[in-house]
Amino acid sequence: MSAIKDKDKKYNMHSWSAQNDVDPLVVTKAEGIYYWDEDGGKHADMSSQLVNSNLGHGNKALINALKEQAEKLPFIGPAYAVDVRADAAEGVAKLSGLPDAKVFFTNAGAEANENVIKIAKQYTGRWKVLSMQRCYHGSTSGSGNLTGEPRGWANQPGPSGHAHFEGPYPYYAPKEVVFNSDADIADYYLEQLKRVINTEGAENIAVIVMESVVGSNGILIPPKEYMQGVRKICDETGIVMACDEVMAGFYRTGKPFAFQNFDIQPDLVSFAKGATCGYTQLGGVIMTGKIAHHFDDHPLVCGMTYSAHPMGCAVACAALKEYKDQNIEENVAKVGKVLAEIEDGYVEKHKCVGEVRHIGLFSGIELIKAPHVPLVPYGKDPEGTMKKICGMLEKEGFHTYSHESVLIVAPPLIITEEQLREEMAKMDKVLDSVDKMI
Numbered sequence: 001m002s003a004i005k006d007k008d009k010k011y012n013m014h015s016w017s018a019q020n021d022v023d024p025l026v027v028t029k030a031e032g033i034y035y036w037d038e039d040g041g042k043h044a045d046m047s048s049q050l051v052n053s054n055l056g057h058g059n060k061a062l063i064n065a066l067k068e069q070a071e072k073l074p075f076i077g078p079a080y081a082v083d084v085r086a087d088a089a090e091g092v093a094k095l096s097g098l099p100d101a102k103v104f105f106t107n108a109g110a111e112a113n114e115n116v117i118k119i120a121k122q123y124t125g126r127w128k129v130l131s132m133q134r135c136y137h138g139s140t141s142g143s144g145n146l147t148g149e150p151r152g153w154a155n156q157p158g159p160s161g162h163a164h165f166e167g168p169y170p171y172y173a174p175k176e177v178v179f180n181s182d183a184d185i186a187d188y189y190l191e192q193l194k195r196v197i198n199t200e201g202a203e204n205i206a207v208i209v210m211e212s213v214v215g216s217n218g219i220l221i222p223p224k225e226y227m228q229g230v231r232k233i234c235d236e237t238g239i240v241m242a243c244d245e246v247m248a249g250f251y252r253t254g255k256p257f258a259f260q261n262f263d264i265q266p267d268l269v270s271f272a273k274g275a276t277c278g279y280t281q282l283g284g285v286i287m288t289g290k291i292a293h294h295f296d297d298h299p300l301v302c303g304m305t306y307s308a309h310p311m312g313c314a315v316a317c318a319a320l321k322e323y324k325d326q327n328i329e330e331n332v333a334k335v336g337k338v339l340a341e342i343e344d345g346y347v348e349k350h351k352c353v354g355e356v357r358h359i360g361l362f363s364g365i366e367l368i369k370a371p372h373v374p375l376v377p378y379g380k381d382p383e384g385t386m387k388k389i390c391g392m393l394e395k396e397g398f399h400t401y402s403h404e405s406v407l408i409v410a411p412p413l414i415i416t417e418e419q420l421r422e423e424m425a426k427m428d429k430v431l432d433s434v435d436k437m438i
Helices: 003-011 060-072 084-097 109-124 142-148 150-155 180-199 225-235 258-263 289-296 310-325 328-349 384-394 417-437
Strands: 027-031 036-039 042-045 102-106 126-131 161-165 205-211 238-242 267-270 283-287 353-359 362-370 406-409
Touching: 003 238, 042 417, 060 310, 084 102, 084 283, 084 310, 102 109, 109 142, 109 205, 109 238, 109 267, 109 283, 109 289, 126 180, 142 150, 150 161, 161 180, 180 205, 180 225, 205 225, 225 238, 225 258, 283 289, 310 328, 328 353, 328 362, 328 417, 362 417, 384 406, 384 417, 406 417
Parallel strands: 126 161, 126 205, 205 238, 238 267
Antiparallel strands: 027 036, 036 042, 102 283, 267 283, 353 362, 362 406
């Protein structure tokens, strides 16, 4: 064991892991879509770390923004007006395209979703919150109770008023349910939502929180008709519609924000990751003018010491410029099409692949042991199968992660077609091995 790894294991607690099972890779440098370990091994970052390194590693514009802000004004409390604070809020609000939008900055995505709950409750005067099963919104108390999968269980029992509904996942719909179109899928899952609303009482529900495209739980892409149906339900009932764009925002799906793929306008949008691409911390909530102006005469009871931190805002300003200067939207459209073609081919070629789902450079490969039977049981992997598969990829120099039976492929948005094809050839090779395993 290296001295760095030894010290790390002695003093650091690693998330989501039994500490005796942790074997962290020691990383010494990173550039573009790659990083290198202490033995000189080269790894392609095909998950953009935690789907946040949208502009890759070593981006000089983001690094220089940090340096310059540190020299100029590294910190001032959130009550003050600062150039980068104003510029970052303007940039994010305008990127969203939401009418008369304003931004409340936080430190990260979980905090953003905590404040979505608080803002919606203050705005509506209601107290219940709905979110999907098979979603992830963070690991703090409120965001953890929004989370509808095993990572949220540690927060339970939590505050009363949280309820979950079944969102679109047609691959694992009940056997007796037949879908002939996206409209059928939308109708079926909107009915599931309506039943929960009726049970909980629409007059009690402040907000429906949903990932515009479900991220780590499998890259679940809802039909446009579904998202438009949720918007209509919220309009009819006075429920706030909140889209979690922590993972899917900032061009990950090809649009500035994922909700823009569905021709809707949510009332609240949470964001983080791609705002600064991991170079420092920043998150936030975008609110439409309708909600923002409620707080013209009512206090916004939200606040943190490091909210709208100048360092984070400076990097966000630089990142927004880099997305434009590097033509990221065009690159995602071009390279995303190649990713889709490659992954679509896996369904026919590999018996271990039940389905692939992709939008922009955001994709999931659903592994199965038989048609519509997941490779590992929900919430469990007693034999460490998915960890083993990710290890096989890592040995090829392809870094990503899995959740349940899904392999995530979400490379930095700067990836070239040549780089993508080189890395996906490694995935193809490993899937050959998985075919033999099952």
